[in-house]
Amino acid sequence: MNRTISLEEAKKCPIQFVLAINDTLNVLSGKWKLPIIGSILFDKKRFTEIQRNIPKITPRMLSKELKELEINGMITRTVYNTIPVSVEYELSPSGKSITEVLDKMVDWGIKHRKAVISK
Amino acid sequence: MNRTISLEEAKKCPIQFVLAINDTLNVLSGKWKLPIIGSILFDKKRFTEIQRNIPKITPRMLSKELKELEINGMITRTVYNTIPVSVEYELSPSGKSITEVLDKMVDWGIKHRKAVISK
DNA sequence: TATAGTGGTATACTATAGTATAGTGCTATG
DNA sequence: CATAGCACTATACTATAGTATACCACTATA
Numbered sequence: 001m002n003r004t005i006s007l008e009e010a011k012k013c014p015i016q017f018v019l020a021i022n023d024t025l026n027v028l029s030g031k032w033k034l035p036i037i038g039s040i041l042f043d044k045k046r047f048t049e050i051q052r053n054i055p056k057i058t059p060r061m062l063s064k065e066l067k068e069l070e071i072n073g074m075i076t077r078t079v080y081n082t083i084p085v086s087v088e089y090e091l092s093p094s095g096k097s098i099t100e101v102l103d104k105m106v107d108w109g110i111k112h113r114k115a116v117i118s119k
Numbered sequence: 120m121n122r123t124i125s126l127e128e129a130k131k132c133p134i135q136f137v138l139a140i141n142d143t144l145n146v147l148s149g150k151w152k153l154p155i156i157g158s159i160l161f162d163k164k165r166f167t168e169i170q171r172n173i174p175k176i177t178p179r180m181l182s183k184e185l186k187e188l189e190i191n192g193m194i195t196r197t198v199y200n201t202i203p204v205s206v207e208y209e210l211s212p213s214g215k216s217i218t219e220v221l222d223k224m225v226d227w228g229i230k231h232r233k234a235v236i237s238k
Numbered sequence: 239t240a241t242a243g244t245g246g247t248a249t250a251c252t253a254t255a256g257t258a259t260a261g262t263g264c265t266a267t268g
Numbered sequence: 269c270a271t272a273g274c275a276c277t278a279t280a281c282t283a284t285a286g287t288a289t290a291c292c293a294c295t296a297t298a
Contacts, residue, residue: 020228073235111140116192
């Protein structure tokens, strides 16, 4: 294989690939997105339940991150017109499928840690 | 399957899993790590070459990020005692294997974008 | 001798991310 | 009628990430 050809190929493809990677990194970035996703991974939860799951998060940050995740299509927010209102947050199907990426991250992270420690 | 059991399981495992995910996120976090990794993905490069690949990066940030990536075992830094010195940066084997994760991120990112646009 | 290139560092700044604390409107419960 | 819970918002702050600009020692080339 000619190395210059793979380099040329590399320069042709990656625009939309880089965008896709950045999309993925964005829904996981920051201190709280992963704990929030973890909290609602197995079942939908209400604001205060998530807050109790993540003891150190402030309501400001939880509110901010939930909004961002909703805008990015990761979660759905459902308001029930009880009195007073109750609100449920749930991962979208696409949001749930982030586990595919997280699984790979677990694999790589463990493998990498071993590789780094062993030398 | 009993939902309460999977929840209990979920609460037992994840400590080292979460650490592994955080390790992975850390080597990709920030504005410049991905461009730098991309720049040396196919072959090792010198400081100024990487800088030319990433036009808007300042030498301060490039230096800082390269150091961090080296500390995290992602890249190796080789100094040749030419006069003046030349320095080469190269992805470690473990660093190269981050492509497994990036590939999954591309897949998910593209799939997610389609899912979000279509609704 | 001036200019440019290599591989950076130093200092000072701005912008973004995250924290702390208080308070909102609503209602059920004691 | 005070307290507590729900789902937040507002304001002000600190900390971290990133930028701008200048500079360093070294050497080859014009």
